Amino acid sequence: MKGRINKILADLGLASRREADALIQAGQVQINGRRAKLGEKIDLSHDQLKVKGKIIDDALIQTVASGEKFEYWLLNKPRAVVSTVSDELNRKTVMFFLKNKSQARLYPVGRLDYDSEGLLLMTNDGDLAYRLTHPKYQVEKEYLVEAQGIFSQDKISRLERGVLLAGKRARAEQVELVDKKGRDLVLKFILHEGRKHEVRRLSAKVGWEVTRLTRTRLANLELGNLQAGTVRKLSDEEISALKKTVQLSN
Numbered sequence: 001m002k003g004r005i006n007k008i009l010a011d012l013g014l015a016s017r018r019e020a021d022a023l024i025q026a027g028q029v030q031i032n033g034r035r036a037k038l039g040e041k042i043d044l045s046h047d048q049l050k051v052k053g054k055i056i057d058d059a060l061i062q063t064v065a066s067g068e069k070f071e072y073w074l075l076n077k078p079r080a081v082v083s084t085v086s087d088e089l090n091r092k093t094v095m096f097f098l099k100n101k102s103q104a105r106l107y108p109v110g111r112l113d114y115d116s117e118g119l120l121l122m123t124n125d126g127d128l129a130y131r132l133t134h135p136k137y138q139v140e141k142e143y144l145v146e147a148q149g150i151f152s153q154d155k156i157s158r159l160e161r162g163v164l165l166a167g168k169r170a171r172a173e174q175v176e177l178v179d180k181k182g183r184d185l186v187l188k189f190i191l192h193e194g195r196k197h198e199v200r201r202l203s204a205k206v207g208w209e210v211t212r213l214t215r216t217r218l219a220n221l222e223l224g225n226l227q228a229g230t231v232r233k234l235s236d237e238e239i240s241a242l243k244k245t246v247q248l249s250n
Contacts, residue, residue: 002043002045004040006021009051012056013131013248014130023051024036024037028052071123072233073101074119074122074221075098075121075122075231076119076231085107085108091114098122108122109218113200116214118215118223119216122231128246131247131248132219137247141191141218142189142215143188143215144188147187147203148208148211149183151180151185155206158205160173163206172202175188187208219245220238220241221234
C-alpha cells in the first residue's frame with residue numbers, strides 16, 4: 001500500500017482523514033521510528049507504521065491491500081486454549097477450531113485468558129476488529145462469573161463505582177448476582193474495557209476468587225447454545241448490527 005499517510009490510515013480503518021491529520025499533528029503517528037509529517041507519503045511494503053505507540057499489524061495491511069473477502073466467525077473458546085494465531089509453547093490455539101473451515105487469514109478480536117472460555121469473534125476485517133477493541137467505542141462485553149467468597153451489595157456498588165488496578169481506575173458497568181449458595185456465587189459482569197485479567201482482578205479486589213469465567217456477549221453477539229470448541233458464521237444481520245455499534249457503514 002502506497003499513498004499519503006492520512007489516506008493510508010483511513011483505508012486501514014484506523015481514523016478518518018481528518019482524524020488522521022489530528023493524530024499526525026499530535027505526534028501520535030510514526031514512520032520508521034520518527035514522527036510523521038502532514039501530507040507525507042508512505043509505502044507499507046517497506047515502511048513501518050506506528051499509531052499511538054502500536055505497530056500496525058501486517059495481517060491488517062495485507063488484508064486491506066489484497067481486497068480479500070471478509071469473513072466473520074463466532075467461536076465458543078474452551079478452557080486451556082490460547083487466544084492467538086500461534087503459540088511459542090505449542091499450546092492449542094483458537095485457530096485449531098477453524099481448521100478446514102476457511103482459507104482466509106483470520107485472527108481473534110481481543111483475547112480471552114487461557115483459563116477463560118466463551119465468545120470470541122474471529123475475522124479478517126481489520127477495520128471492525130480495531131474499533132471493537134478501541135476504548136473510544138465503548139463496546140459492551142458480558143461475562144458469567146462463578147466465584148467463591150462472601151457476597152454483599154456493597155461490594156457490587158464498589159465495583160460499579162470503580163477501584164484501582166495497578167494505579168489506574170477500573171470499573172464494571174454492571175454487576176448482578178445471579179445465584180448464591182453459601183460462599184458459591186454466580187454473577188453477571190458487564191464491562192466496556194478489556195484490560196488484561198480485568199474481571200478476575202476486579203473480583204479479587206472485593207474478595208471473590210473466580211473459579212470459572214465465560215464471556216457470553218460482545219455487543220449484539222450472544223454465545224447462545226453454541227457448544228464449546230465449535231464455530232459458526234455470523235449472519236448478515238449480526239454483521240450489520242455489529243458494524244453499526246462501532247459506527248461503520250456496511
